[in-house]
Amino acid sequence: MKLVIKNGRVVDPKNGVDAVTSVSIDAGKVVAVGPIPVGFRADREVEASGLIVCPGLVDLSARLREPGFEYKATLESEMAAAVAGGITSLVCLPDTDPVLDEPGLVEMLKHRARNLHQARVYPLGALTRGLKGEWLTEMAELRDAGCIAFGQSDMPLPSTRVLMQAMQYASTFGFSVWLRPQDVHLADGGVAHDGEIATRLGLPPISVCSETVALSNIILMARETGARVHLCRISSAEGTAMIRAARRQGLPITCDIAVNHIHLSEMDIGYFDSNCHLVPPLRALSDREGLRAGLLDGTIDAICSDHAPVDEDAKLLPFAEAEAGAVGLELLLPLVLKWATEMNIPLPTALAKITSEPARILSLNSAHLSTGALADLCIFDPEQYWTVAASELKSQGKNTPFLGMELQGKVKYTVVDGNIVHEG
Amino acid sequence: MSSNPQLSTNGQLQHLLTTEGLPAPILLNILDTAESFVGVTERDVKKVPLLRGKSIFNLFFEPSTRTRTTFEIAAKRLSADVVNLNIAASSQSKGETLLDTVNNLSAMHADMFVVRHAQSGAAHLIARHVRPEIHVINAGDGRHAHPTQGLLDVFTIRRYKPDFRALRVAIVGDILHSRVARSQIHALTTLGVPEVRVIAPKTLLPAKVERLGVHVYHNMAKGLKDVDVLMMLRLQNERMLSARLPSTEEYFKYYGLTQEKLSLARQDAIVLHPGPMNRGVEIDSTVADGGQSVILPQVTFGIAVRMAVMSILAGN
Numbered sequence: 004m005k006l007v008i009k010n011g012r013v014v015d016p017k018n019g020v021d022a023v024t025s026v027s028i029d030a031g032k033v034v035a036v037g038p039i040p041v042g043f044r045a046d047r048e049v050e051a052s053g054l055i056v057c058p059g060l061v062d063l064s065a066r067l068r069e070p071g072f073e074y075k076a077t078l079e080s081e082m083a084a085a086v087a088g089g090i091t092s093l094v095c096l097p098d099t100d101p102v103l104d105e106p107g108l109v110e111m112l113k114h115r116a117r118n119l120h121q122a123r124v125y126p127l128g129a130l131t132r133g134l135k136g137e138w139l140t141e142m143a144e145l146r147d148a149g150c151i152a153f154g155q156s157d158m159p160l161p162s163t164r165v166l167m168q169a170m171q172y173a174s175t176f177g178f179s180v181w182l183r184p185q186d187v188h189l190a191d192g193g194v195a196h197d198g199e200i201a202t203r204l205g206l207p208p209i210s211v212c213s214e215t216v217a218l219s220n221i222i223l224m225a226r227e228t229g230a231r232v233h234l235c236r237i238s239s240a241e242g243t244a245m246i247r248a249a250r251r252q253g254l255p256i257t258c259d260i261a262v263n264h265i266h267l268s269e270m271d272i273g274y275f276d277s278n279c280h281l282v283p284p285l286r287a288l289s290d291r292e293g294l295r296a297g298l299l300d301g302t303i304d305a306i307c308s309d310h311a312p313v314d315e316d317a318k319l320l321p322f323a324e325a326e327a328g329a330v331g332l333e334l335l336l337p338l339v340l341k342w343a344t345e346m347n348i349p350l351p352t353a354l355a356k357i358t359s360e361p362a363r364i365l366s367l368n369s370a371h372l373s374t375g376a377l378a379d380l381c382i383f384d385p386e387q388y389w390t391v392a393a394s395e396l397k398s399q400g401k402n403t404p405f406l407g408m409e410l411q412g413k414v415k416y417t418v419v420d421g422n423i424v425h426e427g
Numbered sequence: 428m429s430s431n432p433q434l435s436t437n438g439q440l441q442h443l444l445t446t447e448g449l450p451a452p453i454l455l456n457i458l459d460t461a462e463s464f465v466g467v468t469e470r471d472v473k474k475v476p477l478l479r480g481k482s483i484f485n486l487f488f489e490p491s492t493r494t495r496t497t498f499e500i501a502a503k504r505l506s507a508d509v510v511n512l513n514i515a516a517s518s519q520s521k522g523e524t525l526l527d528t529v530n531n532l533s534a535m536h537a538d539m540f541v542v543r544h545a546q547s548g549a550a551h552l553i554a555r556h557v558r559p560e561i562h563v564i565n566a567g568d569g570r571h572a573h574p575t576q577g578l579l580d581v582f583t584i585r586r587y588k589p590d591f592r593a594l595r596v597a598i599v600g601d602i603l604h605s606r607v608a609r610s611q612i613h614a615l616t617t618l619g620v621p622e623v624r625v626i627a628p629k630t631l632l633p634a635k636v637e638r639l640g641v642h643v644y645h646n647m648a649k650g651l652k653d654v655d656v657l658m659m660l661r662l663q664n665e666r667m668l669s670a671r672l673p674s675t676e677e678y679f680k681y682y683g684l685t686q687e688k689l690s691l692a693r694q695d696a697i698v699l700h701p702g703p704m705n706r707g708v709e710i711d712s713t714v715a716d717g718g719q720s721v722i723l724p725q726v727t728f729g730i731a732v733r734m735a736v737m738s739i740l741a742g743n
Contacts, residue, residue: 202633203447205547205570205606210634274432275548319526319556321546323569 004046004421005029007039011051011382015058016355017362017371026056028378031421036372047423051382054415057354058370059091059122059379061361063259063307064235065332067124068399069112071100076312076399078112081332082121084398086425088308088333089381089414091122092362092369097129098156104129104140106148113149121424123379125151125365127181130169134158139169143176151365152233154181157282161187167224174230182221183235184242185283189213194323196286200269206322209284211239218242222249225256233364234258236309238283240293247302257364258302260294261309262331262338263404267291271404277318277325278404281309295346298356305361308335312400330400334391336383337410344411350385378421387413432554439743442554442563443736445572447613454617458582460735461728467504468730477738478507481538485511487566488525488544493702494566494576497726498541501733505741507539529553537561539740547571547606562740570604576701577610579732581618583725584656587697591615597624597650597692598641599682600660600709601631603671607701608660609639616640626650627682630671647681647688654692659684659700662709675708685711689719697721 006028013036014021020036027035027043034040065085068076085093095112097103103112109126116124128150132138135158142153153173160166160182173180193209195201201208218234222245225232237243237260246258263281268288272279279285297303311328318325331338335357343353362370369377390409393401417425431448435441440453467475483502487495495511502509514528529540539562542550547569554563567573581591588594596615602608602625615623616639625636626644637643644650651657666672684698698710698720706712715722 197634199635199638202635203609203639205568205572205609207570208634275551316524319524319552321525321544321549321552321569323546323548 005044006047006049006418006421006423007043007045008049008051008056008380008382011054011056013056013372014351014354015372016351017359018373020372021351026372026380028418028421031378033372033374033376033378035374049382049416053384053386054382055350055385056380056382058358058372059381059417059419060089060336060357061365061367061370062090062093062310062332062335062357063305063361063364064261065093065095065308065310066098066312066328067095068312069099070108075314078115079119080397080399081310081312082116082119084330084332084396085122086417086419087397087414087427089336089383089417090332091379091381091417091419092125092367093122094125094127094151094365096127096156097154098134098158102129102134103127103150104132104134106141106144109145109148109150120419120422122419127151128153130155130180131160131165136160136162136165139172142173142178146176146178152179152181154235157183159187163220166220167228170224170228170230170232174228177231179231179233181233181235183283184214184217184221186213186217189216194280194284195272196269196284198269198287200272204272204275211241211286211290214239214242214283215245218245222254222256225254231255236261236283236307237294237303238264238286238290240290243293243297243302247297247300250302257304259305259307259361260298260303262306262335263309263329264291264294265298265306265342266338267404275322276404277320277322278329278402278406280322280325280327281329282327299348304364306335306339306356307361308332310398312398313402315401318402329403330396330398331403332398333396334403334405334410336381336414337412340385340412341410378418380418381414382416382418383412383414385412387411389413432551435743440739441743443574443740444550444554444563444565445613446574446577446610446617447572449617451617451619454578454614457578457732457735457739458585460739461582461731464731464734465728467734468727473504474506475504476506478502478505478741481507481741482536483507483509483539483541483737484532484537485509485541486514486528486532486543487512488514488542488549489567490515491543491567494543497729498566498733501730501737504730505734505737507737525549525552526556529557533557533561539564539737541566543567545569564736564740567606569606571606571609573606573610575729575733575736576607577614578736579725579729580611580658580699580701581614582728582732583699583721584697586724586728587721588655591618591620594620594655595622595624595653596620596656596658597626597654598658598660599626599647599650599684601662601666602627602636602660603631603633604663605660611658612639612641624650624654628672631666648691651688651691655696657684657689657692657696657698659698659710661701661703662705679708683707683709683711684714686713686717689714699725702726
């Protein structure tokens, strides 16, 4: 199919493009950004004046809940949610049932996702079998089956010996290890940041120390093993400072943050709002400021949705018993735009955090609009307001702290492989 | 942020979930109403017909004898029908969720739920989901709140020390895990007590506790100096297992209330304890049974305070 997107403001962070022009697409590839090539006859023209045309979003953390948790969400529902949010590539986590620790499971998942013809799915393989933190998985086999990297999701890896060896083994093959730093003992039983709100509400606390102690181990082991490490969903200002220092020493460490943590803090828990029961916990306002500073100076490379659909019953429980997590696929873009507006951040800089930067972490040759690039695009109206309502969300999960709030920025078209897969 | 879930749109008490965030006039109204019920509990015929025909369900998701009994007595003295449900042992083990249980009981035309649950926020959750004509009283949720206990403590204090604005109060012990301490602190600060102290080792204090408006002490001798009221907290044995304390003996030596330590407070200081007491752990028997102890009056006043809360809620 030949597609032309006309008169939009084309923002391509990687190539430094920010201009009102057209994008011509043929056979799943970008043919031209600029004047429509002479003789190019489009099968379809999209009028994009007033809209932003950017590379499709790349999300580093989404739980699709298949296999095993179809009562929370299905591949079908979540892939529809992804493209409705302008996401054209996503990393899904291995915490399914069964866990993504066998090549057959990974192949099956990739196959099923491919058949839906929506976003591209890049499975994160389990670092240890069953995510139990004991035996290593067959990482090389899993890589051949389609895993992009290896991690523990939110499952603990209490043995520093296993962690060190997992990093050594992964680095043998040049695989990167994705870790969310949290010391299992210090965080044990905790559900909220160890601060004023947890004290007032009597919620078992998770200290910042549980993040920084684990970070310190990981940084030291990264130096020792030379493993490439991606740190997932950093939550504290102090953790951000440690990562900044480690990167200054030249360690091959990258880092992301969940989009909710750019905006929210412990204060948002209010009267036990279980939609604010997140992992890692929402921390103090000073942490949020530290995270925002880390995003601006590049310590934190990318922003992910940390999408976690949870069924309604599992949230209708006392805060600590309620299942953690929030949906984010359809909120990632508007929440990043909100951050950019509030902090006066240029649009290309903000969009880089959800396009070119995560693609760089994944070593993907996508999320840019060079001639010949994969035609994965997101076309959105930056002005349009919409209210986050359960009925508006395509995701099977309706759990988000932003429920009922009005956000700005609505995806109008999502293009994957040169095909329009979503029209809003 | 939603509005105060305890108050109705016209500012009246709809539920009693915590002492935090309630205006002082509402707290004082409860104390004054309780004062009128003290007389009832001392009469031969200990019953008033205020809640006749009302059904009160005691929902105890966590075992408790004392608190449940005092709520039951209070409800009966108001002539209400009382149903006691020990849910830990019934439907929860069959997989029924908290809200399922509550909805089923609502369908039986309950007027009021008295809820005890091991998780902080359970009473808030129930209050948010019951029909608007049903009132919820929190009888203790996790580490969060135990408002009727906090209120009966300030009621007891007022009986002996009528001017809240002239008091120095110390709360001693396991603040970290204590819903009682949190409810005491908020009630005391709301009623204008100028100085509330907490005294405990660092392992038993929650983060940023000073943000609740208290002064932190780790040393009993310093913390008890010139104090008018001492509120002791129960120490659970789990604290040793979780490595927060080495032994009950060392705890008693440094934080247990003995006559000797009590003498550091003001001469006319009173001693409270929410019970059940661990004699020889947080409090010495000579103090518990001594002239400055008001621990038994607390129990008596507890019934009047709970009657007050129930009758005020039923009238709103």
